[in-house]
Amino acid sequence: MSTYLRLRAVPPPALRNSTTWLERLFDDDSETVGHRVGRHREGALGKRYLDQERIYAGAPAHPAEGRPQGQVVLGGRRVFRTDRHKPPFLVLTAAQARRVARFLAMADFDALWDFARDELLPRYGGVAAEPEAWCAFAAAHQELRAFYAQTAECGDAVVKWLPA
Incomplete structure (x- = not known):
């Protein structure tokens, strides 16, 4: 089983704090979701999404400058499911999604990479495999960056789900 993280943009008025609604948001096909919640955008990160989070964990958090804490890029408020053994959904408000979009727009990827590279490279083939x-x-x-930019432009919230 391949682990990945799915992200969906949701207009704030359509967002529900119901685990049943959130499960349906990811169970239904894109067209059905689009009809139910209005405009629809989805993103996904492959099985290395936890390592992607490591890149942002080193990002400086400057609340005065509107930058989010690193974990917000891939994290959010947890909405626990009735089956506590399944991963919770993660929700970002529209305001949080805008902050993440601003952070990603201003982030210097090379600087983020430099901070995390020594920890990540051994898992991906070492220095010889660094370009890949x-x-x-x-x-x-x-x-x-593109997902959050468009989400922020539309004023949407974000729901994230890690399939179990």
Whole structure:
């Protein structure tokens, strides 16, 4: 089983704090979700999403400058499911999504990579494989950046789900 993180943008008025509603948000196909919640955008990070989080964990948190804590890029408020053995959903408000979008727009990926590279490279083939690892993480960073930029532009919240 491949572990990955799915992200969906949701207009704030459509967002529900119901685990049943959140489960349906990810169980239904994109077209059905689009009809139910209005506009629909989805992103996904592959099985290295936990390592992607490591890149942002080193990001400086300057609340006065509107930057989020690193974990907010991939984290959020937990909404626990009735089956506590399943991972919770993670929710970012529209305001939090805007802060993440601003952070990602201003973030220097090379500086973030430099902070995390020594921890990440051994898992991806070492220094010899750095160009490939850098490219993979940079591509995921760009996908997150684009997802959050469009989400912020639309004023949407974000719901995240880690399939069990």
